[in-house]
Amino acid sequence: xxxxxxxxxxxxxxxxxxxxxxxCQTTRRPREVIxxxxxxxxxxxxxxxxxxxxxxxxxxxxxxxxxxxxxLLGIRRPPGAGRAxxxxxxxxxxPFVQREIVIAADRVGGPExxxxxxxxxxxxxxxxxxxxxxxxxxxxxEVGDEAAAAARADPSPHVRLMAFRPPTRSELLASG
Ligand SMILES: [Zn+2]
Numbered sequence: 279x280x281x282x283x284x285x286x287x288x289x290x291x292x293x294x295x296x297x298x299x300x301x302c303q304t305t306r307r308p309r310e311v312i313x314x315x316x317x318x319x320x321x322x323x324x325x326x327x328x329x330x331x332x333x334x335x336x337x338x339x340x341x342x343x344x345x346x347x348x349x350l351l352g353i354r355r356p357p358g359a360g361r362a363x364x365x366x367x368x369x370x371x372x373p374f375v376q377r378e379i380v381i382a383a384d385r386v387g388g389p390e391x392x393x394x395x396x397x398x399x400x401x402x403x404x405x406x407x408x409x410x411x412x413x414x415x416x417x418x419x420e421v422g423d424e425a426a427a428a429a430r431a432d433p434s435p436h437v438r439l440m441a442f443r444p445p446t447r448s449e450l451l452a453s454g
Pocket of ligand 1: 313314
């Protein structure tokens, strides 16, 4: 972890942008798109300060904060999201953060997403590799066929299963 550059967080006990609903300030649940308390759809918030804060929060050291920031960047897709996701992907050594970045990058799209997925599809960690192959399989066409072949030949049974898992309900909600 020595070379990892992350943002400073003066008070680790204070809530961060990913913790609270931007409208009612109630504690959010992880990967929540619609606030369970006030019904606010976090995608409907106009771009601005919240997105700027997310682009900073993804570099905070706590994995759960970085994962949630990645999720929110993936569903809000503000300008600069692809660059931030790619930088954090290479800076973190945490495969769970990297898996969430793979998901977010696939939602954001663009050249950064293509580079992240190209790296992640041969990642040593089965959680990152499985998620990347799953995303690529879903793209279909030649890319999807190649990913499907790689997944079928993968030494890990987790990856072989994961790559062909259909979208979950919460994924469909987040992309809808
Ligand atoms: Zn709320």
